[in-house]
Amino acid sequence: MISKFNKKQMLRISFLSTVVLLLSFSLLLQGQTSEFLPINKNLSFNGKFITDIPGDSYKNISDNGIFKCTYDIGLVSDENRELVNFELFENDNLIYSKKIIPGSDVLISNSGYVAVFDMQFHFKQEISIHFYDRNGEKLSALNFRYASLFGFSPSGNIFVTGTDKQLNIFNLDNGKTNQIEDCSKYAFSDNEKYLVTAKEDKISIYQNFELIRQINSGFFYPRGIIISESENIIAVIDKTQLKTYDLENGNLLFSHSLAEYYSFRDIIFHEGLILTGVHYKNNGISKGILKVFNSEGDLISEQEIAAKEYAVFENSKQPKKTSYDYDEIPWPFVPFDEVHKVWNHYEQHMGDGSGDWSYLHQGLDIEVPINEPTYAVQEGWVKLVLTLGGNAYWRVAVSPVQVSGYSDGWLYAHLVESSIQVDVGDYVQVHDYLGDIIYWTSNWGHIHFVNIRDQGDVWYYDDDEWGINFNPLLALNPITDDVPPVIEEFSNTSKFGFVENETSNYLGPDSLYGDIDIIVEISDYHGFSEWEQPAFKTYYWFNKLPENTTIFPKTLGQILNHEYSFYSSGNYYPYADIIYKKDYLHPSPPWMNYDRDYFQILTNNNGDSIIELSEAQLAFPTLDYPDGEYRLFVEAWDEFGNMALDSQDVVIDNLETDIIEYENYDLSLSCYPNPVKDFINLQFYISEPGLVSLELLDISGITIKNLLNKHTTSEIYEIDINLSDLTEGVYFLLLKTNEGIQTRKIIKL
Numbered sequence: 001m002i003s004k005f006n007k008k009q010m011l012r013i014s015f016l017s018t019v020v021l022l023l024s025f026s027l028l029l030q031g032q033t034s035e036f037l038p039i040n041k042n043l044s045f046n047g048k049f050i051t052d053i054p055g056d057s058y059k060n061i062s063d064n065g066i067f068k069c070t071y072d073i074g075l076v077s078d079e080n081r082e083l084v085n086f087e088l089f090e091n092d093n094l095i096y097s098k099k100i101i102p103g104s105d106v107l108i109s110n111s112g113y114v115a116v117f118d119m120q121f122h123f124k125q126e127i128s129i130h131f132y133d134r135n136g137e138k139l140s141a142l143n144f145r146y147a148s149l150f151g152f153s154p155s156g157n158i159f160v161t162g163t164d165k166q167l168n169i170f171n172l173d174n175g176k177t178n179q180i181e182d183c184s185k186y187a188f189s190d191n192e193k194y195l196v197t198a199k200e201d202k203i204s205i206y207q208n209f210e211l212i213r214q215i216n217s218g219f220f221y222p223r224g225i226i227i228s229e230s231e232n233i234i235a236v237i238d239k240t241q242l243k244t245y246d247l248e249n250g251n252l253l254f255s256h257s258l259a260e261y262y263s264f265r266d267i268i269f270h271e272g273l274i275l276t277g278v279h280y281k282n283n284g285i286s287k288g289i290l291k292v293f294n295s296e297g298d299l300i301s302e303q304e305i306a307a308k309e310y311a312v313f314e315n316s317k318q319p320k321k322t323s324y325d326y327d328e329i330p331w332p333f334v335p336f337d338e339v340h341k342v343w344n345h346y347e348q349h350m351g352d353g354s355g356d357w358s359y360l361h362q363g364l365d366i367e368v369p370i371n372e373p374t375y376a377v378q379e380g381w382v383k384l385v386l387t388l389g390g391n392a393y394w395r396v397a398v399s400p401v402q403v404s405g406y407s408d409g410w411l412y413a414h415l416v417e418s419s420i421q422v423d424v425g426d427y428v429q430v431h432d433y434l435g436d437i438i439y440w441t442s443n444w445g446h447i448h449f450v451n452i453r454d455q456g457d458v459w460y461y462d463d464d465e466w467g468i469n470f471n472p473l474l475a476l477n478p479i480t481d482d483v484p485p486v487i488e489e490f491s492n493t494s495k496f497g498f499v500e501n502e503t504s505n506y507l508g509p510d511s512l513y514g515d516i517d518i519i520v521e522i523s524d525y526h527g528f529s530e531w532e533q534p535a536f537k538t539y540y541w542f543n544k545l546p547e548n549t550t551i552f553p554k555t556l557g558q559i560l561n562h563e564y565s566f567y568s569s570g571n572y573y574p575y576a577d578i579i580y581k582k583d584y585l586h587p588s589p590p591w592m593n594y595d596r597d598y599f600q601i602l603t604n605n606n607g608d609s610i611i612e613l614s615e616a617q618l619a620f621p622t623l624d625y626p627d628g629e630y631r632l633f634v635e636a637w638d639e640f641g642n643m644a645l646d647s648q649d650v651v652i653d654n655l656e657t658d659i660i661e662y663e664n665y666d667l668s669l670s671c672y673p674n675p676v677k678d679f680i681n682l683q684f685y686i687s688e689p690g691l692v693s694l695e696l697l698d699i700s701g702i703t704i705k706n707l708l709n710k711h712t713t714s715e716i717y718e719i720d721i722n723l724s725d726l727t728e729g730v731y732f733l734l735l736k737t738n739e740g741i742q743t744r745k746i747i748k749l
Contacts, residue, residue: 032305036292038270040065043288043305044418046435047265047279058089060391062108062156066091067134069108071101073441077591078344078365078448079122080104081392081440088114088136096136103130105390109156113172117150117389123359125461127389129161131172139172148386148461153188160186164199164460169209178209184458185222185236189229190269194247198222198236200458205234205247215250217243221424221458224267226274231295235274237264239425242276244297254297262289265423273300281421284312286433308419310373313431324561326475329377330430332412332449333368336375339481339527343367343446344591346471347560348534349580349598351588358588360576362564363411363450364472367529370439371419374412374447376432377476382422383409383459391417392438397452397459398428406455408469413448414438424458451475468564471536473526473639484642485524485535487634490599495648496520496632497581497599501619504583505675505747510651511699511730515619518602519581520557522636522644532589534580534598535636536560545629545649552620557602557634562611574613578604602634622652655701655732669735675747678724682707682717682733689713690738696721697732704731723748 033042040063044050053061058068068089074082081104087097090112103116112134118141119127125146131139146163153160162168162179167186169178182204183197195206203215203225219238227234233253235244242256242264258264258278266277273292280287286308292301311334322328330336344350344365351358380400387394394417399409412434420435422428437445453467490497497519498507507516522535538557543550558579581599582588589596604615633647669684686692692712696705707721726748733744 032303034290034292034301034303034305036270036273036275036290036301037305038268041268041270043266043277043290045286045288045306045308046419046421047263047277047288048418048420049266049268049275049277050418060106060108062110062112063152063154064110066110067108067112068092069106069114071106073439074100075592076441078350078361080119083116088112088134090134095134098136101130101132102128103390105392107150107152107390109152109159110154111156113152113156113159115150115152115159117393119389119393122388129159129389131159133172142168142170144168146461148388149183149186150387150389151186153192154190155192158188158192167197169195180204180206180209180211184460185225187226189227191229194227194229196225196227196234198225203234203236203245205250213250215245219243223264223423226267226269228269228272231269231272233274233295235267235269237267237276239263239423242267242274242293244274244295253295256291256293256297256299263423263426279421284310286310286421310433313375315430322475322477324474326470327378328477329410329475330375331366331476332374332377332434332447333366333372334375336431337478337480339476339479339529341367341529341531342473342526342533343529343531345526345533345560346450346473347562347579349576349582349588350591351582353587353590353593358576358580358582359573360579362468363448365446365448367444367446367531368437370443370445371416371436372445373436374415374434376428376430376434377410379429379432380409380427382424382426382428383407383454383457384461385420385423386461387417388461392440394420394435394438395448396420396422396434397454398422399459402457404455404457406453408451408453409459411448411450411452411466414440414446470563471561471639473536474561479640481527481638481640482642483525483638485522485636485638485644487636487644487646488521488523490519490521495646496634498650499581501603502616504585506585507747508729509648510653512622512650512652513654513730514623515621517581517604517619518557518632519586519599520602520634520636521597521599523596523598524636524638526638530594532594532596532598533638534560534600536639537637538600538602539635539637540602541633542625543631543633544625545631548631551625551630554633554635555607556605556609558600558605558611559609561609574616575611578611578613578616623654625652627651627653653699655699669733669742669744671733671744671746674744675749676723677749678722680721680723680746682719682721684735684742685716686712686737686739688738691736693734693736694719695734695736697734699730699732701732703734707733 042052051061061068071083071086074084083101086101088095101116103118105117107115114132116130128143130141147161150161157173159170164184167180167183182199184199186197197204201217205213223237225236232247240258244253261282263279265279268275276291278289288306290303290305320328344361348361350361380398381402383399384397394415395413397409397411399407401407415435416438440446451469494509499517501515524533537559541554542552586599603620636644672681694708695703728748731746735742
């Protein structure tokens, strides 16, 4: 398999080289400066203002350029990173260092406060933000749900976070808090006396956090807002218009419109001037243009600051359905018609390697080089552009329809903010350049890619929606993977795993009884990826031997294509236990292992493609079939039509003998521990005097030990029995009294 991967890698490298040569895919960061830009500020090729970071060693910098930091990336998961060897500098002088800080990304204020974004509980829509002062002392940690707005005030002493419905404002110096409503963009005045917010067509002005005025802008979606007390002005931009208002009375002062192919992307105040970042995008050129206005509305400067040439592709294919009846889409990276390196699979079992904690991965993670260009897979309207916490979590979603009700669309997560080519309300075509992938580790980046459902002309993050629709691999096409899954050996003694339903009492294949779960360890690889994946689809059936006739028909085990109505932790934990076996013997696989163990349960399904929590109680009922020999068949499929088939002979043995004449369930017989390795403690209660016998039977019903045989009076018995001389397997305790018979099954490990 390794040689096949290497061959595919070579073919892909050759293909990519050809594409690069033919398309002249190049980056043209011109790096021009302007006398109007603040120190440490520049303009990206997408029209966003960025803070220049000097040299290659620093990872982040405050807006005023005074405070800088470095760190390394340690362990990573699908949505978490470990930041190690953190160092904070003031004017290039080291202030403090920490071996590890609890989060995935950082933001530094103009006064030296550090906010660390901790995404440990992202699956609950939760983020923890840890704050450190300029001396490295930890101040506090604030927890939020659905947060998608983040930032420091100009002084650096106030931190803002929240959603479009509620903005939370924290003074880090004195601990005071304030809250305001309805905000998708916000800005402070330089002295922080005023705060202005914008959402849709409403502008709200606050003085000392008290609402004093509202203005109707007429905008569908504001892209930026600023306020200046000294200039007595508020300025707001949408895609094509700049509008300025008088701070005192809210009157419109002036407006400015852009021509086709130009759009406003950013806005700041500097030295009494309004600086706007304008994005020009057309025919393979993306430019960041600085337009400077004075407070009277005069355009006093227009200058191209940065540009990038990007590849342009024609979409010659006609839309059609895949074999799974989804709209066919290309891969979001070049080459568009080849399987890329899948890191994490849809509904993949994920965890930390323990047997206690795991969840389902609700999307497709594709590993790509850092700064890899990302392209639209479907034409449509941009519904969201936002971050869930720091620079590493920017994302874009595009829906083929623009409606206020529910619609579906593709989500592209982990893009570099200063490269994103679109904003809410833009329209994109297939293969349109969307932006570049951030670095996730020091060596590579990844995209979280999935089809989601939400409602509204704009998709926000705080409404328990973002429903997960289906496995993206079923829409990506064409497919070049021809490697089938592999059905692994479950143990040294059995091809498949058998366990009493919803327990960890494992059975041997030659002694199946009662209701059992059937477990199969399966591995798969997509294209040239070295990351092991679970099987997409499984089937199983039983034949009776020696006739080899089917007595249990071919039945769907699981299919990793379930729909979830919302993105929530409620879909992470319980559903993982439906699809995968997880205990101390078979823990969930860690994120960063190339070799992962997926123990997929075949029997927690009623045979359809819908997953329900009640299906955890389902099992294969061996009591419905006569004791005897059978052959169990298992099929494992990937999304691309590659299939593996294997089988194993088993024995159903429900101890159909005459040793149990009748059972009295009023009798009490308990045993602990069970399963047992050496010693077992037996307790039973005799309510009437008489002869009592206690025997140990093997699986065939033959007595192998007489544990007790005596006349007794009413009393409670407790006996410790040494079973270390027994071989592993299933045994039965048989208690006989004048009152009746009671049996208990025990398992010897």
